[in-house]
Amino acid sequence: MSLLLSVILFQLLSISLLTHLKGIESFAFPTRRHHYAKQTHSMTFQRGQRLDRVDTQLTVEPTIIAGAIATAGAAAWWVSGSEEREKKAKYSEWEARERENQLERESLAYIEPKEQWTEEELKPYNGDDETGPILLAVKGDVFNVWKGRNFYGKGAEYNIMAGGGATRIFAEK
Numbered sequence: 001m002s003l004l005l006s007v008i009l010f011q012l013l014s015i016s017l018l019t020h021l022k023g024i025e026s027f028a029f030p031t032r033r034h035h036y037a038k039q040t041h042s043m044t045f046q047r048g049q050r051l052d053r054v055d056t057q058l059t060v061e062p063t064i065i066a067g068a069i070a071t072a073g074a075a076a077w078w079v080s081g082s083e084e085r086e087k088k089a090k091y092s093e094w095e096a097r098e099r100e101n102q103l104e105r106e107s108l109a110y111i112e113p114k115e116q117w118t119e120e121e122l123k124p125y126n127g128d129d130e131t132g133p134i135l136l137a138v139k140g141d142v143f144n145v146w147k148g149r150n151f152y153g154k155g156a157e158y159n160i161m162a163g164g165g166a167t168r169i170f171a172e173k
Contacts, residue, residue, distance in 0.1 A: 109133045109146035117142050119164055126163025127153040137165045 108131040114121075117137065125135035127149065134152045136143045145152050145162070152162040161169055 105131065105146070109144065111135070111144060114142075122165075123163050127156070127159055130154075134162045136161055136163075137167070138170055139167050 111125070111133045117135075122135050122137060122142070125133050127134045130153075133144045133146050134149060136145050136152065148158075150156060151158045153159065
């Protein structure tokens, strides 16, 4: 919002500068012959005091008015979208951090695959470790279910299946 106010103030100040140039009869841009501001000075005397009276007449071309309106509109559009851009930037930062965390968790939960696993080899991977892999065996196939830590981790509903053979439990359900 401050950008919009500063643009408007700049426009107003530039117009008022054109009207308050002292000592100049008229002001015109060098490339144009149109007068943008005109001042006339007259002196009046009142009880021996000298007072200056300034009559100011402002004439502005429509292109300047259109430019001022366009500038103010563009500034308003820019300022109005700043919150959205800020939210998108924060979300992008969060996504990048989340991707890094996901890759780190994935690397911590990685375990080298094997052809054959025994029950004793599976027991350490029962979800007690907060960052390590969680292995689950069904019909001779071993699955690393670390992404489902909230289901198979310590204290979760299906933790009984983790770190061992779960064929019977799946067959019953």
